[in-house]
Amino acid sequence: MFSIVLNIVGTLLHLYVAARLYSLDAVRSRISRRAWWVGALLVWLLYFAGVRIGDEALDWRWWPRQFALTWLGITFVMSLCLLAADLLSGFGYLARAHTQKLRAAGAIAGVLLAAFALFQGMRAPVIVDQEVVMQDLPKALDGTVIVAVSDIHLGAQRRADWLAGRVAQINALEPAAVLLLGDQVEDEPVGAPWLGSTLRGLRAPLGVWAVTGNHEFYGDAETTVREFEEGGVRWLRDRKVILAPGLALAGIEDVGSRMRSGGDYTEGLARTLAGPGPGTTILMSHIPAPPIIDAARERGVGLMLSGHTHGGQIWPFGYAVQQRFARYAGAYEVGGMQLYVTRGAGSWGPRMRLWRPGEILRLTLRAAPAL
Known part of the structure; x- marks a missing residue:
């Protein structure tokens, strides 16, 4: 079709x-x-x-x-x-x-x-700096740098040299953790020997973490997961981990197929954030679906990170994307929760962007001032 x-x-x-x-x-x-x-x-x-x-x-x-x-x-x-x-x-x-x-x-x-x-x-994606004030972030973590990258779409258009360039860009930012927000591949697994060695070049003391996007499931998702794991990437598939005392990182499986079939698709989020914990939580969700955003806010998430929309990629498609995802590019404040939807580092379809280029997001976490 x-x-x-x-x-x-x-x-x-x-x-x-x-x-x-x-x-x-x-x-x-x-x-x-x-x-x-x-x-x-x-x-x-x-x-x-x-x-x-x-x-x-x-x-x-x-x-x-x-x-x-x-x-x-x-x-x-x-x-x-x-x-x-x-x-x-x-x-x-x-x-x-x-x-x-x-x-x-x-x-x-x-x-x-x-x-x-x-x-x-x-062109190479630009670096976008964003400071995020998070309630309940321990003072000891004030100034922590997190790098988030979405929609890499490795495959026909982007291969070893392109990924190596992005690894160098990310390492230059000296992140504590690197978050891959989905659509790491175009469709099928990369199936190339350079992938693991290139990914292992990422330097992040708190780890490199990933969630699935819809494109992972257009091919053999389980093989893609294993390929990235061989490169030192750890996946959060409806799972939460403690990055540092007082800072949790959660990630949910892509909800794209469930969105298309209708019905409730927040079950994964409910399981992942089943109970409150000390400190604050960063949530990785590839698609910035409104029910996911609302459920994350209700469950006390401090920062939610998404991609998927490409910021519209080619004008004027951004207006159409915005009809589906009201929060489709940039920073938003949602009832006390911070949300950032990145335009992504790669592209889908034509290797074109109008007007804005791809981006890599550098987040500097800030503890909220004492009252």
């Missing part, structure tokens, strides 16, 4: 961009109609083949799939700009004298904007 939707949407965007570009005098005067549309057909066939072949991580099928996803992103961004030009010109009927200039401007803007989105998607 997903491939069918991609085929339909991608075809419509491709045809619209091709037709609008060929309507430009500068293009028609240099390329025959036959040559243009034969070329457009060949590009579309490559796009169609890429969607059908699938996103196999490390073999030859990676290239057509990545081309298809990238082309989908490029044509979407260009369509936004060309549509704006069409609206300003009344689709060529109201401002005929200016139609060529407006469409040319739209085409140039689309190319530049797509190039910028590719740059933002491929």
Whole structure:
């Protein structure tokens, strides 16, 4: 079903961009109609083949799939700009004298904007600093640095060199603990010998901890868990541990499949936080689902960390994401609980981001001042 939707949407965007570009005098005067549309057909066939072949991580099928996803992103961004030009010109009927200039401007803007989105998607994630004041945090832990990373999506687009770069970024922040907030892989387990050795390069005295995301379950989740465990990562699957005296860390299994099937999906959280404990708790939950947020607040969580939304990734999809997850990017205060939903370090689909790049979150924990 997903491939069918991609085929339909991608075809419509491709045809619209091709037709609008060929309507430009500068293009028609240099390329025959036959040559243009034969070329457009060949590009579309490559796009169609890429969607059908699938996103196999490390073999030859990676290239057509990545081309298809990238082309989908490029044509979407260009369509936004060309549509704006069409609206300003009344689709060529109201401002005929200016139609060529407006469409040319739209085409140039689309190319530049797509190039910028590719740059933002491929660049290293930025470091975002956030101070978090937590009630009941022991004074001895004031100033503790926690690094949180979500939506790495290791696989076809991001491999050994990319992960090694992120390990270096994280180590430079000198964290006490590193938290991986889900979607560590694109779909299938990485299945590469470099994964364990690269992950073991992370330096965090209080450990490297992870929770599952929805993408772990699109492939063989149990194998993915074992691969990361071999790299020294410890998983919290509806489980709570004590990071330090007065500071607990809890993580719940991804709730994506249960959200799609309907009904209550807070049972894992209820089991994990069954009773109050001394000090304060950090909760890792991949999806910032409103019932999970509310249940975490009611159970006295001091800080909840999530990802999943990618901050919308490509504008204007953020508005659609916000309809599902009202708290979809950034810091929020929820009835005394602090919540941060990170945009994630990687990307899904086209390796593009518009407007903001991926991020790695550095959290500095602060004890609340005495009353």
